[in-house]
Amino acid sequence: MLLSRLRAAVLGATGLTGQRFISFLHDHPLFKVALVTGSSQSAGRTYTEATNWFIEGTPPESVGGLVVSETRIRPLLDADVDVVFSALPSDVAGPIEHQLASHGLPVFTNAGYHRMREDVPILIPEINPGHLGLVRHQQYNGGYIVANSNCSTSGLVFGLRPLQRYGIRSVTVTTYQALSGAGRSGVASMDILGNVVPYIPNEEHKLETEPRKILGVLRDDHIEFADFRINASCVRVPVLNGHLESVVVELEERVSVETAQEEFSTFSGAPQELHLPTAPTHPIVVLTDPDRPQPRRDLTTTQQDHGMSVKIGRIREKDGLLSFFLLVHNTIRGAAGASVLNAEFAAAKGYLPVRGVN
């Protein structure tokens, strides 16, 4: 049978994460953008008219002419979509994602609303591919919700997963988070120009809990959280894209700098084995120059990387503590790119429908 690309809806398509979705999906081999939604302010205008395009280039032609729909259940069902990607603010996302899953649709979301539900996986297929199985326990009659993590968490877990077999006792993480992490309306220029702000609402709690779920073990219908403490401090800095994180890990077994470098640079997982379209060749790239990684110099998206690899550098070991810096692209690996990879993985594992050509 000839197969057609799955029809995808992007909720919150006009925002920063939504724009990244459009850029990942517009010529994707498995998905085709069939519907874009926004708030009532954007609804009824073409995507190009409604969107203040913040990322590289211009809105792709195949999507630019689509008329933005209101984010309500009826137009979404009428559009006959096969899969939903959500980039809505959390409080808006919660109810509509629930309704869509109840109507049998698979929903891949960036929003935090459902993340800590016992039956919703926070999926990162390089790290916890088996957690996808949790969706079988969702009571949605065929539909389901798969979340990806908060943007800082998505970097941190790559720094922790390769070390987990040495026994993680505790983690101390300090983040230096970009402005784009706060969405298009962001942070007022008067607050951030020439300044840093040592407070991001709700962020520390997310960073202290989500990694323990992601790095936990699937036990039938729930995840047993990984058993270590995380202490997080989150800071907003005047950088456009890219969250830098200073990480200190206390391990049961001593790990040398050379071993850590080896563990990080050889780390890979299911997306690499399956050659998924959005998978980076190397999920972690180790940088050895003493002043790297830096957001301005190391976020570059190459064809092999798509902005999906986490950069790690300045690895140090002292008194049983392993320290390093990591850098993650917050709207790509921390948001839209991660969701697209999750959907590609779900398709590879038979969790998405197949659409034949008429």
Ligand SMILES: NC(=O)c1ccc[n+]([C@@H]2O[C@H](COP(=O)([O-])OP(=O)(O)OC[C@H]3O[C@@H](n4cnc5c(N)ncnc54)[C@H](OP(=O)(O)O)[C@@H]3O)[C@@H](O)[C@H]2O)c1
């Ligand atoms: N930015 C990041 O780095 C990042 C990383 C990880 C996760 N996330 C999560 O991704 C989601 C989107 O974040 P963002 O940074 O892309 O935000 P954003 O730039 O502010 O975009 C928000 C989107 O939601 C739409 N929207 C706002 N209020 C709405 C309403 N009442 N009804 C329907 N649509 C509405 C907006 O449409 P209009 O354009 O019409 O207003 C826009 O398309 C959030 O849940 C966020 O926590 C973001």
